[in-house]
Amino acid sequence: MRRFSFGILIVAVMIFGIIVGTRIQSGVSGDNLFDQQRKVNQAFSIISKSYVDDVDTQKLTEGAIEGMLERLDPHSVYLSADQNKKSKEEFQGNFEGIGIEFQVLKDTLIVVSPVPGGPSDRLGIMSGDRIVQINDTSAIGITQEGVVKKLRGPKGTKVTVKILRVGEKELLTYTITRDKIPSYSVSAAVMLKDDVGYIRIDRFIQTTHDEFVDALKELKGKGMKKLVLDLRGNPGGYLDQAIKISDELLGGVQKIVYTKGRNSPEENAFSRPGDLYEKDPVIVLVNRGSASASEIVSGAIQDHDRGLIVGETTFGKGLVQRPFEFPDGSSMRVTIAKYYTPSGRSIQRPYGESKKGREEYYSEIQERELGETGLDKGEEAKKKALEIRSKKGAIEASSFIKPDSIHKAFKTDNGRLVLGGGGITPDYFVWTDTVTRYYRQVRSKLLFYEFAVDYINQNPSLRKKYESNSDKFRREFQVTPEIMKQFVAAATRKEIPYNEEEYKRDEKYLMNAVKGAIARQIWGGKAEVAVSLEEDNVLNEALKLFPKAESLAKMGSLK
Template structure:
């Protein structure tokens, strides 16, 4: 094992902080108003007024107060957080499973807004907007070139491209989103027919899918990928579960890799589909010792089926509730790597100005009584933040023997299986992290750009593909892959293994463009080490 390969997983884990911010502190119940009238509130208000009126320089007291709240919560635990109002709307939409807008996905392409997808059932699909259209105008705002930069309030030469693109995207979303039923007049250029078309679009509710893919891997083995546990996730999951059962599924791969969590009650409803009536799912305990237990009911539709739960180091919170509940009830098999280790529950508290605090109010425990919250310090968050780096350094992502367990936190399931608390769910079957090819990491952004341009230049022929045929037969002669490689400025030849990886991700990204996430996962499943392990386990089971 080379040093480079050991540290390559670092690139995969960078997304952990972002993902956990969104999902790992969303197990909240009712909203509350945080501050009541007391001496502490009066003290804080008096100080803020003093600064506002008498401080020698002009001060943004709103920003100052945001920093005070943030610093205060950091000293409590890693998952009590302050969410400013400009971020809360985005997080809330994601977790509620819908937003109000016109229903398109887009990217910035040569200083124009190119529509990459039209959301099924959304306002744009209903009125005839198509993938590949360029948005020129939205109402009176010109959304091309320098006018777009001006709208976003950025000068590209003076800001990093990531920051500039983020601000541009935010400005575009602000223009396209609005109140339900309000009109936005959109003018697009349709490259395929060389036309400029005008569409008056009535803004409406647009679904944000949290179950990104479902398909049959074999005639009896189904697959469902859950990205997060949003308010709509159970209904999405149940629809896909029933459809796969109707196709003959007797075993299910439930993919929770990279899932940062979400609503606890939604996770419980999904668990209920697998566990028999009366089985304990999870329980919580607050500082007063009050215990709240959740039990399975008799309504589960897959209680007799076999389930494989895929987890990794970025599976957190509600994902760990699912894995822990099934593992502790001796249901199915947990496959992958040790999960994140988040066992705290938050409530959301409205601060009255559009911002909110999510405050830890209890801990949750798996059915055997395990807390899987990894250790943290109230005064020093460095070790907690560096946990992922420690896992890499210790070799835990490569070898199960490197996972540290605390013998004091050993528990036994009803069938005698040994499980451990103290920092994540340890899988029943370990699968090492894939050491992604260096080229795949380095050229991924370039690959996305190439994929868009290729599909855009061959849209009619590309949209004629059917998903199953695409997965089996697309670019068999490597013509498109070689076209991509030819336009790269490389200082060294591409190895056969690198070329193989590039082809996989090229095909997968094109499949995502044409068939959404289900296309991406159907392409990658053929070489996915966890899926391959499940196929082996399922074959041996029979």
């Protein structure tokens, strides 16, 4: 099957792409196309020759392309050469650099963890190291963008860094030879309890299916018989990866997704028998940030009654883009088809043409009322949403969802009602707990990470005790009241006033975030994610639904 690119553009910054493109060609048919092209050329010529000031023709051309695409749909976009290059690196599953996960705290570049097997790891650079000089330039005060610019580079080139390490009296000097660095889309794969495994996929890149299979094998080896697949916040990516992951979960020969467009013949993708996880129960977590490829997976699981979808109504992106490459390295992504779930649902949300329509399309997803179903608009919908949200625990969607002119009714294999036209509505609604202003302030000032760095430096025995076993750390390490007293004092020094009421309301989340930040400084981001699951209310409610997921599995989705 031809590979398409799925993804979303949020605040015109997050741009996702595909590697194989198509050169722009002439000869496209259309009403009065030649006359319209000639009109554009005339306008360009007039402006470049007659405008009062000098004209940047590149910006003029890019503006014209962007203006045309704005008249189409929210997902047809233009990428500059730099954006196109970064997008390709993002989705190839690797880039070239020194291989560290890093963060900038207190104007200092800190190594969170070296990428295993990467050039920094091979030289012995450690988590917690502070890079204070890059080549001949001080790294104090460097920005996130500055780090990427100075440390990434072509494979085989060298960069020299000076490092301040706790316990060493003098700076350590390393000359690092850049290499290809793998990037990962599976950010967590852990056993939660008993026989329940958990896998989180952040995006769908070239390596996602391979990563997912490795995670499945690892967890099955540890006794997994129930799976939670977390697609929350996953904006999409490669269609073929979503198809392959769906295939691992669906038994027999079943339709996964199909696409069709004005000049694109219908294409169908089917599962094949004999994959890794076709029978045991599965629950998929989604939210309003789950889009495109994420919706393909969750839609296929739901339509075939293979498992339960839990969380919020998803983003609602059902358009297929193909990239067309320009000779200068830039490209444009043009929508060439729509995709449909196995039952025939298009889950694309309505959108308006023009720049204003595009802005409203993206602002809608940001402005959904807390607990909004994502199905309706207006005061009555808000009232209903707040009523639903006020209930504790998971809310079964079938108790209140109703078809309308936009959200048409469809049936799953076993006759359950599902809706099209506005994202994937979960089988059970569960909304993320909100946090107070105090929590938001300490997070926005990166206090969790700053505190974790200082705490580890002041307690070197902690690293020695747990460094070889992150699971043991998750089970045993407790954030004590004394540790939180130190944390509150650190917040006060950062001019974050203590609010006892807000602190008590969020205490368990604050303690969990401190523990997660400590884990991150020792093992990296995946360890932090694993710790965060301990206080994830959506996950904890989903776990209670496994008896229902088991019933679905027993009904048999194998065809």
